Amino acid sequence: MTERPTHAPMNQFAHRDGELLIGGQTLSTLAARVGSTPFYVYDRQLLRERVDGLRAALPPQIKLHYAMKANPMPAVVGLMATLVDGIDVASAGELKVALDAGADAAEISFAGPGKRDAELGQAVAAGVLVNVESARELPVLAQASQTLGLSARVAVRINPDFELKGSGMKMGGGPKQFGIDVEQLPGLLVEVGRLGLAFEGFHLFAGSQNLRAASICEAQLKSYELARRLADLAPAALRFLNLGGGFGIPYFPGESRLDLQPIGDNLAQLVERARTELPEVSFVLELGRYFVGEAGVYVTRIVDRKVSRGQVFLVTDGGLNHHLSASGNFGQVIRKNYPVTIGNRIDATVLETASIVGPLCTPLDLLADQMDLPVAQIGDLAVVFQSGAYGASASPQAFLGHAPCAEVLV
Ligand SMILES: *Cc1c(COP(=O)(O)O)cnc(C)c1O
Numbered sequence: 001m002t003e004r005p006t007h008a009p010m011n012q013f014a015h016r017d018g019e020l021l022i023g024g025q026t027l028s029t030l031a032a033r034v035g036s037t038p039f040y041v042y043d044r045q046l047l048r049e050r051v052d053g054l055r056a057a058l059p060p061q062i063k064l065h066y067a068m069k070a071n072p073m074p075a076v077v078g079l080m081a082t083l084v085d086g087i088d089v090a091s092a093g094e095l096k097v098a099l100d101a102g103a104d105a106a107e108i109s110f111a112g113p114g115k116r117d118a119e120l121g122q123a124v125a126a127g128v129l130v131n132v133e134s135a136r137e138l139p140v141l142a143q144a145s146q147t148l149g150l151s152a153r154v155a156v157r158i159n160p161d162f163e164l165k166g167s168g169m170k171m172g173g174g175p176k177q178f179g180i181d182v183e184q185l186p187g188l189l190v191e192v193g194r195l196g197l198a199f200e201g202f203h204l205f206a207g208s209q210n211l212r213a214a215s216i217c218e219a220q221l222k223s224y225e226l227a228r229r230l231a232d233l234a235p236a237a238l239r240f241l242n243l244g245g246g247f248g249i250p251y252f253p254g255e256s257r258l259d260l261q262p263i264g265d266n267l268a269q270l271v272e273r274a275r276t277e278l279p280e281v282s283f284v285l286e287l288g289r290y291f292v293g294e295a296g297v298y299v300t301r302i303v304d305r306k307v308s309r310g311q312v313f314l315v316t317d318g319g320l321n322h323h324l325s326a327s328g329n330f331g332q333v334i335r336k337n338y339p340v341t342i343g344n345r346i347d348a349t350v351l352e353t354a355s356i357v358g359p360l361c362t363p364l365d366l367l368a369d370q371m372d373l374p375v376a377q378i379g380d381l382a383v384v385f386q387s388g389a390y391g392a393s394a395s396p397q398a399f400l401g402h403a404p405c406a407e408v409l410v
Helices: 027-034 043-057 074-083 092-100 117-126 137-148 182-194 213-231 261-277 289-295
Strands: 018-023 041-043 061-065 087-091 108-110 127-131 151-158 198-203 238-241 284-287 297-306 313-315 341-342 351-357 366-374 382-383 408-410
Touching: 018 027, 027 041, 027 284, 027 382, 027 408, 041 043, 041 284, 043 061, 043 074, 043 261, 043 289, 061 074, 074 087, 074 092, 074 289, 074 408, 087 092, 092 108, 108 117, 117 127, 117 137, 127 137, 137 213, 151 182, 151 213, 182 198, 182 213, 182 351, 198 213, 213 238, 213 261, 261 284, 284 289, 313 366, 341 366, 366 382
Parallel strands: 041 408, 061 087, 061 284, 087 108, 108 127, 127 151, 151 198, 198 238, 238 284, 313 351
Antiparallel strands: 041 297, 297 313, 297 382, 341 382, 351 366
């Protein structure tokens, strides 16, 4: 008989009196403090420990950027800006949040397809680095430079001829809307030079949510070697090399936490090679979910308990409308359960099989499908772990007219 795979232990949060402790408060006290359910809560201490832990595992020369699309809550971005070396934004809206949060413009980079002319102008005015994703952006940047009397800082995002194997989402390799195909790079680099743009380096981002250290190392090595070859064609020395990220966190049964040791070793070798091969280069990793995902939970109150033909349904006051990812509708191919519990009955010894569903009138609104959970009653608090990334801002909050969720940083 084979054991059913289980979720990785969610031991980043302590318990007290059978309740989850977040930011030093029990879940029920925290819910009273927030004043309404559902809500997301993010733990400052866990965010700090995450960044510190990653720094300790990597060579000191590696700069860490926070890709704020994972969690754009202004208070989170403000805290992250004090912990990491730079912020990666993907729209003028995110650029505003990052600048308002006090992030250093010199250490902000702006990636993403379809940048509007106005957004490119804002980026030049702000003095941030633009990761160019299309030849169309170059003359717009040159025009903005001229109008503003400021030189446009550019890196070129490369769509490489390889993929990040085993990624939850592939964002490089093959035909893609992201970046410039490596075959087109020689001509594009000539154009960057001709237009007098301030070339700083390359950006590669091959994929996301990867738990296989060996695949990440392979992609980093290939990215480095590609950048080294292309550096000979660049109009200026390479000062910036963003190797992407893609570090995953365990969401589903059978997954375990990423092993950082081989990644640290691999990067140490690249740093050593760069001392002679690319002597002016700074390496950057840009990570979203790895920094914030495990530090946040989604909390929703059980408002009904129903039994239908022998199956228990716990109906909550929020679901897919606030947490599309946990419902399985944000990029999952086969729906699997996030780690979920009843946050005020953590010590329960008696479990029952139950499904947790949200209040929306669609069968897609499912937070837990027949999981073994503490026996829950109306008024209890269901908790979805691993919810600090791609939660509130990545969900259709207007769908079905329920109130938006609260978000707190504790
Ligand atoms: C989405 C994205 C990230 C962050 O991805 P995570 O999986 O959250 O780490 C980083 N860089 C780029 C270019 C992205 O599009």
